[in-house]
Amino acid sequence: MQRAVHPDAQDVDIIVNVTAISEPAGDVLTAAARRAGLNPAGAVLIRDGSNLMYRLAGGCVARIGAVGTEKAAEFQIExxxxxxxxxxxxVAVLDDVAQPVVIHDRPVTWWRELPAHRPASTGELGGILRSLHRLEPPVRPALRIFDPFAGAADRIAAAQQLPDDDRSWLAHQVSVLREQLQQERTLRSPTVIHGDAWQNNVAVLAGGEPVLLDLEHVSLGDRDWDLIPLAADFARVSRSDYRSFVTAYGRDVTTAASFRTFADIQGLWWATFVLAKGATSVDAAREASRRITCLRGEISRPWTWSAF
Structure with missing residues (x-):
């Protein structure tokens, strides 16, 4: 079994512990909390990533989305x-408050704070995915069709720091893999999938209860899109941990005929994810260059990619 190597996830966030609210996010939080009837005094920043998350008094967590993401915020609540x-x-929505509150075109949603917890083991991740994939698709919320290439082409086009040859190769590779995916399509009905399935997106409470987090990518698609990230990552995941995942879920995606195509698409997505960060980070630009070199076959497998 040969798997592509990568330690990242689709939405890597940095956990921080800051007692002061940063500006201008602090203004957004303060205005939104007041509109919702909540007290923002003493709020603590607990995550700084594609969304900002603050802990408020009374067991409430505020999540501030990017500009123009009100519809996405409404979807997560639903x-x-x-x-x-x-x-x-x-993760549970805080009831009886306005959801979402939009300040300066940034949506703020309110959630119940989780008690003490840890990231899921691979087996726990496999178990909750198995349960998720058994659900019948809902009427509401309306789930979009999962796009494994989401954002990749835009990131490639915007990466002015890339040599033209690498940009042309990546753009062509997107087209090649799209065509391969069309040929690999199965007859399975679309399944409810998480869309960003890895251990840190499942919190396990002290009593062993798993809680699914980060719901913005929930969608309809081939169930294997939730299995590929772990299967394509043996720099971070040991073979024994991967076996635990397979046992809990009941399927080893590496034996599927479409595995290589799915894994190559995942690797391309991971490379463009870091590529987008390369515009403002020398380290990310260097890592993106290495990943592209790997994808182009200039470095032999197994690859080792640094997390970002």
Missing amino acids: AARWLAGGGINA
Whole structure:
């Protein structure tokens, strides 16, 4: 079994512990909290990534989305409530407050703070994915079709730091892999999938209860898109941990005829994810260059990619 190597996830966030609210996010949080009838005094930044997350008094967590993402915020609220109704433990929406509150075109949503927890083991991840994939697609929220290439072409086009040859190769590779994917399509009905399935997107409480997090990518698609990230990452995942995942879920995606295509698409997505960070980070630009070199076959497998 040969798998591509990569330690990243689709939405890597940096956990921080800051007592002061940064500007201008602090202004957004303060205005949104007041509109929702909550007290923002003493808020603590707990995550700084594609979304900002603050802990407020009283067991509340505020999540501030990027500009123009109100619809995505509304979807996450609906998805959380639907999953809970379907028997899937998911991060819980704070009830009886305005959801979402939009300040300066940035949506703010309110969630119940989780008690002490840890990231899931691979087996726990496999178990909750198995339950998720058994759900019947809902009428509401309306789930979009999962796009494994989402954002890749835009990142490539915007990467002015890339040599023209690498940019042309990546753009061509997107086209090649899209065509391969069309040929690999199965007859399976689309499944409810998480869309960003890895251990840190499942919190396990002290009593062993798993809770599904980061619901913005929940969609309809081939179930294997939730299995590929772990299967394509043996720099971070040991063979024994991968076996635990397979046992819990009941399927080894590496034996599927479409595995190589799916894994290559995942590797391309991971490379463009870091490529987007390369515009403002020398380290990310260097890592993106290495990943592209790997994808182009100039470095032999197994590859080792640094996390970003």
